[in-house]
Amino acid sequence: MFIRSDGLLVKRTRTGRDLRREAEMMVYLSGCGIPVPRVHDAARDELVMQYVPGPRMSEEIGRKPWFAGGLGKELADLHRRLDVIPAPDFLSGEGDLLHLDLHPGNVVLGPEGPVVLDWASATKGDRRLDVALSWVSLAVASLAPVKKLTRWRFLRSFMANADPLAVEAIPEAARIRLGRHDRDPRERAVLQRLMDRDRH
Numbered sequence: 001m002f003i004r005s006d007g008l009l010v011k012r013t014r015t016g017r018d019l020r021r022e023a024e025m026m027v028y029l030s031g032c033g034i035p036v037p038r039v040h041d042a043a044r045d046e047l048v049m050q051y052v053p054g055p056r057m058s059e060e061i062g063r064k065p066w067f068a069g070g071l072g073k074e075l076a077d078l079h080r081r082l083d084v085i086p087a088p089d090f091l092s093g094e095g096d097l098l099h100l101d102l103h104p105g106n107v108v109l110g111p112e113g114p115v116v117l118d119w120a121s122a123t124k125g126d127r128r129l130d131v132a133l134s135w136v137s138l139a140v141a142s143l144a145p146v147k148k149l150t151r152w153r154f155l156r157s158f159m160a161n162a163d164p165l166a167v168e169a170i171p172e173a174a175r176i177r178l179g180r181h182d183r184d185p186r187e188r189a190v191l192q193r194l195m196d197r198d199r200h
Contacts, residue, residue, distance in 0.1 A: 008040055009051040017120065019047040024090060025119040032085045035115045052115045057104035065150040072157030074114055075104065079131050079162055093124035100176075102130060103137040104154075131166035132173035135159060140177070140190045171197045 001011045013019055023042030026049070030036055038050040057075065061068055079102065087097040099106075100121035108115045138155055159166070174194035177183075183191065 003051050004048075007051055008048050009037065011047040011049070013045045016045075018044045020044060021090070022120050022122075023047050023049075025088070025122050028088045029085070029116075029119070034081060034085060035110075035113060036119070037115060037117065052108045052110040054108050054110040054115075057107040057109055057114065060109055061104060061150060061154060062147070065147070065153075068150045068153040069157040071104070072154040073161045075102070075107065075134060076131075076158050076161035078102065078107065078114060078116060079127075079134070082130070083127055083163075087124045091122065091124050095124040096127045098123050098125045098127065098130040100130065100133060101137075102134050126169060128163055128166040128169040129172055129176075131162045132169035133176065134162075135166070136170060136173040136177055136191075136194065140174075140187050140194075142184075142186065171195045 001009060003009055011019065020042050023039045026036045026039050030038065037052055039047070040050070041048040055063070057071055061071055082097055082099065082102075085097050087095065091097070099116065099119065100123060101118055102116065106116060106118045108117060135155060135158065138151060138158075141151070143151055171194060174191040178188065178191045178195070
């Protein structure tokens with residue numbers, strides 16, 4: 001991605017994925033009141049959208065760990081807002097609208113509030129799974145010991161303000177994360193333990 005001279009952000013595909021569907025998703029969400037960057041133009045291999053200035057939520061957690069609890073609640077609030085948005089007809093499958101990658105690295109804390117990025121994986125399914133995926137993405141990340149307390153505060157606040165039944169979807173969320181990319185041995189072991197919850 002890069003910022004053009006006119007201040008717009010350009011995203012180009014590196015995998016051959018058609019970016020027009022992501023643009024369609026963002027236009028739909030904007031019309032539903034979900035904070036996403038405004039789409040200016042979209043082609044198969046290029047998406048031009050509003051650049052939202054501000055730190056990622058993940059950066060803010062790292063710089064200001066005393067905000068961890070409040071930011072955890074903010075991420076849960078974004079999930080709550082998605083809970084009431086009908087999944088658009090152009091998404092395949094059945095169920096509610098899922099982002100599938102809604103973690104602090106995909107939230108920009110813009111001048112007018114948090115903005116959710118990267119809708120490439122959006123699909124339909126169980127909203128509890130979306131919450132569980134957010135939890136898993138943070139719970140298994142490798143962190144320096146000094147940052148683990150901050151993560152615990154963030155996750156405790158996040159789950160306290162999200163759907164309490166999302167914990168039931170953690171094993172499935174761990175399976176999805178394990179299957180997405182190559183993981184280091186430590187993360188694979190943690191994900192395996194989370195998946196094993198189904199067997200107890």
